[in-house]
Amino acid sequence: MKIPPHLVGLSKRDIIRRNILLESRIDELEKQVEDLKRHLLAYENAHTPPSQKRNYPKREKKEGAKLGTPKGHKGVTRQTPEPTEFKSLSLDCCPHCQNHLGKPKRIEKRIIEEIPDPQPLRIIEFSIPHYYCSYCNTEVIATDSELPKVGNLGNNLQAQIALMRYEDRLPHRKIANTLNRQYGLLLTPATIFDVTRRVCDQLLEIYNNFKQEMRNASQLNADETGAKVNGLKHWFWVFMSLTTVLFCLRKKRDYKVIIEVLGNDYGGILTCDGLKQYAKVIKRIQRCWAHLIREAKFFAQKYEGQARVLYNSLCELFVKIKSVNVETTIEVRNKIFNDCIRDMQSYINTARSYKELKKFAVTIENGLHQWFTCILYPEIEPTNNRAERELREFVVQRKIFGSLRSEKGMIITETIMSVLATWKIRNLNTYSMLRATLSS
Structure with a gap:
């Protein structure tokens, strides 16, 4: 056996020492590779959002395709409102030569929409009488819908601040700037935060009632996403029924949060x-x-072959599931359920024999029957898209605001966002409802 040139002249002890150093270096490099793979996995996995993807594939442009809406699309023209003010314009002389113009050749009508000028603040002084009721033996105080329960900022102003924060996604500093520009109102970011706390305090009873509504609901959607509170990892949970949304911001992503919201004996789906x-x-x-489909597609694009076959099979199975509706008889639903279980088990057994699909097969098999609950109960959707859509608002706010600063901010965020989201899915006007709640 020929000795490599770089080992010529080395003693056996030196060669052993060199091998030990090289093995140590190899172990160190392999650890770095695994760390890099784990870091890269956050940007290259089946559930990576588009905002975090690297080298996001561009859509292929179709040759000869026109820009704009598809052929056959019915356009929608914005309706012109009825005018509330009228202005007639006139011109006596030509602006170029000062010649007298006489009667106009034709009259053109234009309707525009305009906002009013920034309005001055309403500064209201309330004279509040205190009465004594001899029958109740207590003091009675007169109230008014415009008189806030706490502080010297009106209910309308408090409602606007809460909506600018949690619907318009404005930071406290920008809310203060907007109010100064519009009304000449001088408030600090700390005051803006305190106003949201006051709004939260008046919505807490409504928020707590939502928990009982969740426990009584026959079907729910739930999801969670990461959040930072004072730089520490927390979890933002959403539970939603058909008419109610409940957000919870907690330190952990464990079953205790589920018990806190739904109790130990939730009987719904x-x-x-x-x-x-x-x-x-x-x-x-x-x-x-x-x-499931998204993860299968990820493997199909990465490995092709059997991964592509598995992806196509799952897509066909999904179509079969969606064909079931409330009008499908129980006998037919039970048959489809058993057929789907059998087909899925077959896909799992096949995927197990491929190294790149083995872990995915375990994911599918864990809770096998839970993939097909929607067949036995067709009123249930097969996807969790409703809960994910509700979480997007917080995800966007997280990108704008960054980390929350305190536990007080956690409570304010979960309370106000829950109430506003619930009013929205009930098709209620959030401003009107919030102002009425603060005035009640």
């Missing part, structure tokens, strides 16, 4: 993304097919 903490509390679960 929960649609979720498959987090194992849900199964510790909830008996009937529908796992999200959107997550």
Whole structure:
């Protein structure tokens, strides 16, 4: 055996020492590679949002395709409102040569929409009489819908500040700047934050009632996303029924949060993304097919071959699931349910024999029957898209505001966002409802 040139002249002890150093270096490099892979996984996995993806694939442009709306699309023209003011314009002389013009050749009508000039503040002084009721033996104080319960900022102003923060997504500093520009009102960011606390205090009773509504609901959607509070990792949870949305911001992503919201004996059906903490509390679960299809597509694009076959098979199975509706008889639903279980088990067994699909097969098999709860209960959606859509508002705010600063901010955020989101899905005007609640 020929000795490599760089080992010529080295003693056996030196060669052994060199090998030990090289093995140590190899172990160190392999650890770095694993760390880099783990870091890269945050940007290259099946559930990476588009905002975090690197080298996001561009859509291929179709040759000969025109810009604009598709052919056959019915355009919608914005309706012209009825005018509330009228102005007639006139011109006596030509602006160029000063010649007298006489009667106009024609009259053109134009309707515009304009906002009023910034309005001055209403500074209201209330004279509040205090009475003594001899029958009740107590003091009685007169009230007014415009008189706030706490502080010297009116209910309308408090409602506007809360909406600018949690619907318009403005930071406290920008809310203060906007109010100064519009009304000449001088407030500090700290005051803006305190106003949201006052609004939160008056919405807490409504928020707490939502928990009982969740426990009584026959079907729910739930999801969670990461959040930072004073730089520390927390979790922002959403639970939603058909008419109510409840947000919770907690330190942990465990089953205790689920028990806090739904109790130990929730009897309804929960649609979720498959987090194992849900199964510790909830008996009937529908796992999200959107997550499953997305993950299968990721493997199909990465490995092709059997991964592509598995992806196509799952897509066909999803179409079969969606064909079931409330009018489908129980006998037919039971047959489809058993057929789907059998087909899915077959896909799992096949995927297990491929190294790149083995872990994915385990993911599918865990809670196998939970993929098909929507067949037995067709009023349940097979995906968890409703909960994910509700979380997007917080995700956008998280990108704008960054980390929350305190536990007080946690309570304010979860309370106000829950109430506003609930009013929205009930098709109620958030400003009118918030102002009425603060005035009641």
